[in-house]
Amino acid sequence: MRAQKIPAALLLLLIAIDSLHANRRKQKEKIVQTAINICDISDRDSKVHCYCENSQDINEAIKTECWVFNGGIDRADPLWSSFTSQMNIETLAFNVRADGGLSFVPTRVLRYLRKLTQFSIKYSSIPKIESYTFVNVTSVREMTLTKNQIVVLSKHAFFNLPNLTVLTLDENKIKKIETETFYELPALQKLFLTSNNISVIEDGAFRHLVNLLELEIDKNNISELKKECFDGLANLKRLDLRKNKIAILNSFTFIELWNLQELLLDYNEIYILAQRTFDGLSQLKKLSLSHNRLVTLVDGLFEGVRGLSALDLRHNKLKRFTFENLRPIYDNLKLQKSYIFLEGNDFDCDCHLAWMHKLRHETKSSKVRTSFENFVCKFNSDLSPNSHFTYYERIDTKNNIDSDKIRDDADNTDEFHDEIDESYLDEPKRVRGDNERTLLQIPVELLPCPAEVKSVTDRTYTYPSQNEAKDYRNLITTSSISPVGINISVFLLSLLLLLG
Ligand SMILES: *[C@@H]1O[C@H](CO)[C@@H](O)[C@H](O)[C@H]1NC(C)=O
Numbered sequence: 236m237r238a239q240k241i242p243a244a245l246l247l248l249l250i251a252i253d254s255l256h257a258n259r260r261k262q263k264e265k266i267v268q269t270a271i272n273i274c275d276i277s278d279r280d281s282k283v284h285c286y287c288e289n290s291q292d293i294n295e296a297i298k299t300e301c302w303v304f305n306g307g308i309d310r311a312d313p314l315w316s317s318f319t320s321q322m323n324i325e326t327l328a329f330n331v332r333a334d335g336g337l338s339f340v341p342t343r344v345l346r347y348l349r350k351l352t353q354f355s356i357k358y359s360s361i362p363k364i365e366s367y368t369f370v371n372v373t374s375v376r377e378m379t380l381t382k383n384q385i386v387v388l389s390k391h392a393f394f395n396l397p398n399l400t401v402l403t404l405d406e407n408k409i410k411k412i413e414t415e416t417f418y419e420l421p422a423l424q425k426l427f428l429t430s431n432n433i434s435v436i437e438d439g440a441f442r443h444l445v446n447l448l449e450l451e452i453d454k455n456n457i458s459e460l461k462k463e464c465f466d467g468l469a470n471l472k473r474l475d476l477r478k479n480k481i482a483i484l485n486s487f488t489f490i491e492l493w494n495l496q497e498l499l500l501d502y503n504e505i506y507i508l509a510q511r512t513f514d515g516l517s518q519l520k521k522l523s524l525s526h527n528r529l530v531t532l533v534d535g536l537f538e539g540v541r542g543l544s545a546l547d548l549r550h551n552k553l554k555r556f557t558f559e560n561l562r563p564i565y566d567n568l569k570l571q572k573s574y575i576f577l578e579g580n581d582f583d584c585d586c587h588l589a590w591m592h593k594l595r596h597e598t599k600s601s602k603v604r605t606s607f608e609n610f611v612c613k614f615n616s617d618l619s620p621n622s623h624f625t626y627y628e629r630i631d632t633k634n635n636i637d638s639d640k641i642r643d644d645a646d647n648t649d650e651f652h653d654e655i656d657e658s659y660l661d662e663p664k665r666v667r668g669d670n671e672r673t674l675l676q677i678p679v680e681l682l683p684c685p686a687e688v689k690s691v692t693d694r695t696y697t698y699p700s701q702n703e704a705k706d707y708r709n710l711i712t713t714s715s716i717s718p719v720g721i722n723i724s725v726f727l728l729s730l731l732l733l734l735g
Pocket residue numbers: 370371
């Protein structure tokens with residue numbers, strides 16, 4: 236009997252143990268269930284769904300794209316901790332759908348993913364990047380926060396991201412760049428702020444970005460550049476300020492940018508360039524100022540940018556671009572890949588543009604030649620081209636290259652990688668007015684020189700400076716001018732002035 240009792244007790248014990256195990260198993264299953272694999276969310280009501288490339292297995296996903304919908308998600312949602320199911324993600328993107336909502340940066344996720352190198356959020360309603368949002372997110376190299384609703388970047392918003400090289404904040408509503416927003420970002424090379432609402436850049440805003448190479452602040456609302464707003468950007472190579480509301484540029488604005496190679500100021504409202512605006516830009520190769528409101532340029536404007544070989548001044552209101560303006564960069568424009576674009580201004584066909592004939596002969600650049608060959612100016616019909624107050628003699632015709640015969644440079648590659656941005660394409664060519672002529676088709680000796688006469692009625696039209704006058708004379712003497720010719724024309728001009 237005793238022997239029978241034992242197995243019964245054992246059986247009971249075994250059953251008890253078994254049910255205990257079963258309970259444990261159930262509990263275990265429950266734990267596994269709550270630790271959701273974010274690559275494999277089956278709950279149709281989940282506010283986030285992610286698509287994982289490579290593999291969906293635990294900790295196997297490398298590249299993950301997540302959609303936020305179903306009314307949006309808040310900071311406390313347990314789903315955020317599910318990202319611990321994929322600790323090896325290197326690329327992570329959040330796209331917020333129209334029926335979703337995300338009003339903050341899910342910082343927790345960034346801290347779990349120690350291998351994250353690329354991170355992006357799009358279409359969220361994040362209004363503000365708080366201080367220290369990204370602190371200790373040490374692995375990220377590229378961060379893209381395009382098309383959100385960001386208005387404010389707090390002080391130290393981007394702080395201590397030691398590996399961040401590219402930061403894109405395009406198409407937000409950022410109003411202001413404050414000092415110390417970008418701090419402890421030693422690897423940052425590219426900062427993109429295109430299409431925001433920036434009207435103020437505080438002095439020293441970029442002071443800590445000593446390794447920045449490229450800064451885009453185009454399509455914003457900047458009307459004024461403060462004196463020290465670009466301080467610290469000693470390595471910057473490219474600065475894009477197109478499509479802002481800049482009207483005046485003061486001397487020394489860019490003085491700190493002594494490595495800058497490309498400065499884009501097109502589509503602003505610039506009508507004043509102080510004489511020393513571009514001082515300090517000793518490495519500048521390309522300057523574009525098209526679609527502004529420039530009427531005149533001071534003589535020494537390009538004294539500080541002697542390396543300039545690509546200049547775009549199209550679609551301003553320029554009446555003059557003198558040899559004195561050109562002098563510091565004249566030799567650069569003989570180089571094969573150089574260009575100078577002056578179309579779409581208010582130039583009169585007169586002797587102050589005579590240098591165009593000369594440079595056209597001397598340049599190796601097909602862009603310069605083509606631009607000059609298409610260059611039109613206003614030919615004042617009151618002045619007969621044969622009248623005696625034109626004082627140039629014919630430039631030696633031996634040097635005169637017929638425009639048809641000019642061959643294109645074999646090498647047309649553009650070292651300034653022209654912008655292919657659709658929104659900056661030129662408007663179609665307008666119809667040529669009655670009094671417009673192609674400058675190069677007017678022989679240089681027939682270009683009238685009525686500056687003194689015109690200046691009486693047109694205040695924006697200034698007298699040629701002593702130096703300019705000298706240059707015109709040099710231009711002529713390098714061909715074959717008789718001093719008598721000058722004397723006669725000077726005499727006649729004086730006469731005309733007296734009569735007028
Ligand atoms: C960042 O890292 C430092 C040092 O590793 C630590 O002291 C600090 O608490 C961290 N900050 C955050 C917000 O995690």
